[in-house]
Amino acid sequence: MDLAPLALSLQIATIATIVAAMVGIGIAALLANTRFPGRDLVDVVVTAPIVLPPTVLGYYLLVALGRRSFVGHAFEAIFGSSIVFTRTGAVVAATVGALPLVVKSGRAALEGVDVTLVRAARTLGAGPTRAFFTVQLPLAARGVVAALMLAFARSLGDFGITLMVAGDIPGETQTASLAIYDAIQEHRDQAALGMVVTLTAIAIAILYGVNKLTGGRDVR
């Protein structure tokens, strides 16, 4: 079995999870703790990847980040390579797929923290940021970690968005999911099976971990 696609998938999923964590927890905190005009719109836009077909998402990303777009052009000018059809594109694709999970589950976890505790922190002199990082986030940690694990599993398995945005370039953007598809097309069933079993094992292990974290709520 060729391990390169799996290694690439793990690498991309790790970076995507980190990016989705930073962006997603920020958005989750904003949605959970503040009221601002357009709050519902932000919620809908961030959640949309759950329900939109990967091709539709891929299309939007190609338009937004392609070589002729402003962002794509600027990125290429600075870093010397394009976003689309590179590993960067694969990371973006995996991040977009994972983001709704971080925002939805992260927001629920943050909203589950007793608001009086956050208020207590504020009366003790903590600004909103300190109250968030020292009280709300630590108390929501289980739920947030579970959200990040789901996000990792989601990015590890992405197929459609990655194919649209990053293509299927062996050694460059060919992740395990894409490699399975290619192997099936080329009747390399053994190669496909090895990756199928590995991805399944990782997904099940992650889901088991998530259940462990979110089930068995501590009774105080």
Place this chain on the structure above:
Amino acid sequence: MSAELRVSIRIANGFALDVDFDVPPGVTVLFGPSGAGKSTTLAAIAGLIRPTSGRIVLGDQVWFDAETRTDVPVHRRGVAFLFQSLALFPHMTAASNVAYGMDRALDRDVRRARAVALLERLRVPHLADRRPPTFSGGEAQRVALARALATSPRAILLDEPFSALDRELRVELVADLRAFVRELDVPVLFVTHHRQEARALAERVVILEGGRVQRVGAIDELGPPGGRDMSFDETPLDADRMLKP
């Protein structure tokens, strides 16, 4: 210190509140039946709720003024707030809870030493390295009191913090609180609907009913000790525990 807290606010969204009273240094009891607006008033003074109009001033510091659109955020008002639920941070030890509000320019060790000293003074030094979920009701109250007082507050707001305690513990804690308040010499607003607690602590009383101030005066205006006013919710002290969820 010795700055007076002047409160003149109206809240119109949902709960109608229209109050105007002063809190000089020392203890003033905010007394009234459930639903009179006591907790809402306290939350507005702390900056947890924004009033619709009016002013909140401590000495020469304007905390809130609807006309000039002044609204000092909660964390810059320097109020100690003792919540009814105590709101101890369950993921921190008692010492960390108490040290949370201290000046962060201080060395970590200094903050911890001060926290432990405060816990000692409230007779719970053995809790320093333990976490709130293991505390008894009285222990949790003492830690919460220590945490609120550790910030060198400019005003102290207490929202029925002792309501879940039995009579003996309540008397003890009221005595502890009195000793602290004398030293600090800041305005203290204490919400309660217990006459005895009010008498034990306060010199002044603000009687609130239906979102309005009914009377302001010396604590004696509450009537004779043990006197009853049927409009007030004065369940027997020991029954409280069972009535509270």
